[in-house]
Amino acid sequence: MNGHRIPEATVNRLPVYLRVLAEASGSSPTISSELLAEKAGVNAAQVRKDLSHLGSYGTRGVGYEVGYLMHQISRRLGVDTELKVVIVGAGNLGQALATYGGFASRGFQVVATFDSDPDKVGTRVGVTKVQPVTSMPETLRELRVDIGVVTTPASAAQSTVDLLVSGGVSCILNFAPTTVAVPGHVALRQVDLGVELQILSFYRQGDISPVAVGE
Amino acid sequence: MNGHRIPEATVNRLPVYLRVLAEASGSSPTISSELLAEKAGVNAAQVRKDLSHLGSYGTRGVGYEVGYLMHQISRRLGVDTELKVVIVGAGNLGQALATYGGFASRGFQVVATFDSDPDKVGTRVGVTKVQPVTSMPETLRELRVDIGVVTTPASAAQSTVDLLVSGGVSCILNFAPTTVAVPGHVALRQVDLGVELQILSFYRQGDISPVAVGE
Structure with a gap:
């Protein structure tokens, strides 16, 4: 469904x-590839090449239409609809x-939070009330969750991921x-x-500076 | 000081x-490149190539000495000594x-935290007491800080970064x-x-899976 592959x-x-x-x-209403590049911390040629993967080429002397380009990128990333997020570890x-x-x-809605600590269960976190981890299977099925975020201790991470996967969650962001x-x-x-700190530490030694974004 | 360049x-x-x-x-006491690769979510050839940049080649049929390889990587990353971290935004x-x-x-010591909110100043966060942002220049000079972590709102991020830089901090991790x-x-x-969630969302659409590590 994605046409050709976009480089990672x-x-x-x-x-x-x-x-x-x-x-x-x-x-x-418009932005030049130079300005977009500067704000994103890359060079303009990179911007033009990246956006060409979306079939977006801009107009010489004018640049890109901001609104339309946002629409194209959002659609390509699959973030043009709201996605449901649960957080495990409160x-x-x-x-x-x-x-x-x-x-x-950015269209991500945190719809439930879970924790195994009875003292945390029932407390309010953001707009959710913390649920016990044992209720994950049922809640995940009910809510049709898109993304699971794992903020448990390292020791609980794999079992949490397994629960998310068996609950049909196909996207996991692991902070453990x-x-x-x-x-x-x-x-x-x-x-x-x-x-992240260790990578920074490497560049602190006077090697080349990292690019400030993504990679 | 780093010998040849290591790819990002x-x-x-x-x-x-x-x-x-x-x-x-x-x-x-030892680990094979295959096991190291599996646990890190890459392939064994990649592990061997990466480690060859450190001059580490392992021994056929035995693999790498765990302790010595940890020492080599830590030294190369510059994390073999303790580094001082401050956090701005409590x-x-x-x-x-x-x-x-x-x-x-991992040898990162949080030595100070700062916030501009008078209600937060003086409260305990981890092992530190939150200081007002106005005391940053003096504290940074005193403590000789290695890494600054920015967790302010977006609107305060650039001025915070400027303060860190003028206080001699040469490594910045920005969460804003x-x-x-x-x-x-x-x-x-x-x-x-x-x-991070938007990148995940892309792969959710059934394109290739991202590699679980690094970028």
Whole structure:
């Protein structure tokens, strides 16, 4: 359903372009590839190449139509409809994510939160009330959840992922600092905040600067 | 000081190998490239190629010495000494990061937290007491901070980054959902949690699965 394949590095940059376009949309109906590139932290040739994968080429001397390009990128990313998110692990990080402004503004709706700690169950986190982990299978089936976010301790991560997968969740974002396994049909992204600091540490030593976005 | 350049994608995988090795270190003195690859979510040829950039080739039929490889990777990443981290923005996310187990266990020490909200100043976050943003210049100079983590709202991100840079911080991890600019000598990584969900959403549509590690 996606036409030709888009390179992974391009996929990683599309959300960044989308953010830049959203920021620019109030001030001008068009944007040059140069300005889009500067705001996204890449070069203009890269922007033009990335957007050509969407069949979007802009107009010489004018640039891209902001609104239309946002529509194209949103559709290609599959974020042009609202997606349902559950968060498992209602600790500090889970609470932070449940109330994270950057989710709602991008069409991600946190519809349920879960925790295994009886003291947390029933407390309010964002717009949800924390449910016990034991109610996950039923709730996942009922709500038809798109994305599961795992913010449990490392020791509970794999069992949580297994529960999400058996509940039909096909997209998992794992914040637990451990590697988890998923079946081939499930899309997994691992966000390990310690890893981010270690990567930064590498560049701190005076090697080349990393590109500020995606990769 | 780093000898030859290591490809960016390799740098992004080194912390993941380090995590796998730490998990394996209790059970065996050596690890095969196949097992290391499986746990890290890549293939064995990739592992061998990545590690060859460190001058580490393993032994046929035995694999890599876990302890020595951890030492080599840690040194190459520059995380073999403790690094000082400050967090600016003591909201939910800042609090989550200040108490994040994955930092301390990897040699990152959160030495100060800051917030502009007078109600937050003086409260305890992790092992720190939240300081007013106005005290950043002095505190940064005193503590000789290595890494600044920005968890402010988008509107305060650039001014926060500017304060960090003028306070001598040369490594910045930005969680605010906006693009910020830094001088060329400063290493910057942008972690936008909404972007992570949008990338996941792309792969949800049945395109190729993303690799679970690194970028």
